[in-house]
Amino acid sequence: MTLKRILEDVDLLEPMAPSAHRVLQIAGDPKSAVTDLVEVIQYDQAITANLLRICNSAGVGLCREIHSVKQAAAYLGMEKVACLVMLGHSSANLRKAQEGYDLLEGELWRHSVASALISQDLAEKRVPKMVPLLFTAALLKDIGKVVLSRYVKDLFQEIIAEVREGRLSFVEAEKKILGIDHAELGGRIVERWRFNETLADLIRNHHTPDKASPQDVSLPIVYLGDCICMMLGIGLGSDGLAYRYYAQAADRLHFTEADWQRSMIGLREKLATVEALVGLAKEERIHGV
């Protein structure tokens, strides 16, 4: 019964603009050109306005003002523009307070933006063509929490008892008590938004990187981005760090202890960018549509 209600609540989310899928598709297609991306974005006034607002914010830190999508693409490149479009699309749902997870307004959004920026960094060095996809996966990975929050709030004591006494991870406890966890629900949400299966799987498995196929580095990238954010305490809620660690994810990326520490330093340095982007959503009310 609860599961049925939870799945029905997915419709209460702010819808994702249809052009968002197209942007992600074009950015991930090696045959596509910048002009294809510009074409999709420039005829959508809301997306264009959001993109230009983000491009001209302190978070992006360009030295000159950007007046058009074409100019943004020329300065930032196709991958980065696609990431910024997805950023503009995602804040409407993610910036809200999530009481069940003890997250004030902006905190889930802060965690999402920070995770996306680390995943972007990790992807740029390893799989540059996948940057927009992995940035988006990291950004939307906790979208399930937005729907699940009110159910977690009602049954929090039971969930946390499973974590503390049953030694379950928070997702395992959510699944046991509510019948679904926020990662699985997130996968279903992006499927309902008609994003591709790859994105849905990355979100669905972002706490279980052992499900990655051999040689796949994309899921480990999203997973490690999340871990680094958790360790730095960025946008953490009542679930804390109660998620399982899979050493093979770091091994897959040949991620050493020094890499780990440098990534934490790198994220600390990006906190001003994160705050500028989080503040932008709060003050300017970036809307996805």
Added chain:
Amino acid sequence: MDMIVGVGDMKVSDKADTVLATYSLGSCLGVCLYDPSVRVGGLLHYMLPESSIDEAKARQMPFMFGDTGIPLLFKETYRLGAAKSRLRVIVVGGAEILDQKGFFNIGKRNYMVLRKLFWKNNVMIDFEDVGGNVNRTLKLEVATGAAWLKTSGDGLRRIA
């Protein structure tokens, strides 16, 4: 007035209306000092154990690291009149992801570097809440030395 200590930062105060606070310590460690005689408090939030990973960064941002941040925290409280013999010491944070154990367990290493420095310099800890899989928020009221700890999943509780 709340004085927020961010990640890799430190603040000291002798102002009676100040509350020193640091939010959401994950694997980072929060170290809080208070001298009740002169009503001086200090709070450090460091993220990594040793500065040798990036010495240039440590010169620029010494509070990012335990080995450079902890000595500076003590020095800054002494500068405001605190004395080592009177200092009350609170240490919280150093959490880990479930099953992380030996794998890049920064939380544990953050705590180890502190223990080593404290042992060498004969500093005793009055209260500590370290490790586990929770994030923590710490507040210190400079006027009274009262301190509060919030752990994820629980409410705020008085610890000093």
